[in-house]
Amino acid sequence: MVRRSAGGKVSVIGRRDVLLGAGAATLVAALLSGAKGAAAQDKPNGWEDIVKKLMGDAKPVDGKIAIDLPEIAESGNTVPFTVTVDSPMTDASHVKSVSILSTKNPSPLIGTFHFAPEAGKASITSRMRLAGTQDVVTLAAMSDGRFIMSKRMIKVTIGGCGG
Amino acid sequence: MSVKPRIKVGDVKAPGDVVEVKTVIQHVMETGQRRDGAGKLVPRNIIHTFSASFAGKQIFKAELQPGISANPFISFFVKIPAAGDMELVWEGDENLKVVEKVPVKIG
Numbered sequence: 001m002v003r004r005s006a007g008g009k010v011s012v013i014g015r016r017d018v019l020l021g022a023g024a025a026t027l028v029a030a031l032l033s034g035a036k037g038a039a040a041q042d043k044p045n046g047w048e049d050i051v052k053k054l055m056g057d058a059k060p061v062d063g064k065i066a067i068d069l070p071e072i073a074e075s076g077n078t079v080p081f082t083v084t085v086d087s088p089m090t091d092a093s094h095v096k097s098v099s100i101l102s103t104k105n106p107s108p109l110i111g112t113f114h115f116a117p118e119a120g121k122a123s124i125t126s127r128m129r130l131a132g133t134q135d136v137v138t139l140a141a142m143s144d145g146r147f148i149m150s151k152r153m154i155k156v157t158i159g160g161c162g163g
Numbered sequence: 164m165s166v167k168p169r170i171k172v173g174d175v176k177a178p179g180d181v182v183e184v185k186t187v188i189q190h191v192m193e194t195g196q197r198r199d200g201a202g203k204l205v206p207r208n209i210i211h212t213f214s215a216s217f218a219g220k221q222i223f224k225a226e227l228q229p230g231i232s233a234n235p236f237i238s239f240f241v242k243i244p245a246a247g248d249m250e251l252v253w254e255g256d257e258n259l260k261v262v263e264k265v266p267v268k269i270g
Contacts, residue, residue, distance in 0.1 A: 078232040081199075102230060106196055110230035113239070116222045119241030120181030124225070127232040129194075160232075 047101045047108035054099055056149050063148035067139050076130040076160025084123040085140045095122035096141045104134035129160040133160055175243045175269045185238040188253055194229035210255035213237055218247035243267055
């Protein structure tokens with residue numbers, strides 16, 4: 001609808017001003033109150049920092065870690081996983097620990113599992129919560145000081161972190 | 164909240180066999196991130212440590228975070244050189260401690 005009268009134009013501009021003003025106010029309110037919540041969801045959850053803390057100055061090397069995960073998890077509340085690291089598990093050469101990290105959960109570390117050589121096999125099976133489709137990172141610390149890192153993508157239909 | 168855990172140790176046919184140990188314990192594993200109906204944060208209540216020893220030596224230890232699902236299922240492997248006792252310990256928030264002893268026989 002086009003209004004040619006000067007009064008009409010003025011009224012249109014007036015409404016725009018009101019809308020702009022309202023939009024700006026909403027934006028400011030969102031920045032003030034909602035910034036924290038939005039940041040927690042969209043920004044990285046800091047899993048890289050935890051990897052750095054676990055590894056120190058070491059650089060991860062190639063090695064055999066098998067991460068067994070479903071292709072698609074229907075519920076993020078219980079996602080079964082098995083992580084197996086190829087190792088002879090002798091006193092001289094064994095896996096000391098395996099850490100599992102989520103790249104999207106509000107708290108990135110899922111768990112750390114420590115092994116003695118007497119375990120005979122460095123393998124762990126459990127179930128985790130995942131907030132949504134993401135990469136799952138596994139970091140294995142070896143007895144000789146090396147670290148092996150591996151990453152797997154998993155699709156999650158319904159996130160499992162509540163709220 | 165917690166009840167007796169369920170434990171299954173694989174068959175040891177000969178000394179030196181590596182067997183799988185499967186465990187489940189009932190627990191809410193409350194993350195501490197969830198809010199109740201009134202909008203208040205529900206305090207964290209999880210099992211944070213699980214450990215397994217055989218013949219007095221610790222073989223396996225798990226440090227669990229809220230990212231582990233409710234009723235945590237944990238399965239791992241142990242090499243059994245001779246018959247002996249396996250001790251499994253679950254420790255959690257609110258002073259939870261569950262200790263189970265499982266005799267392991269050969270053959």
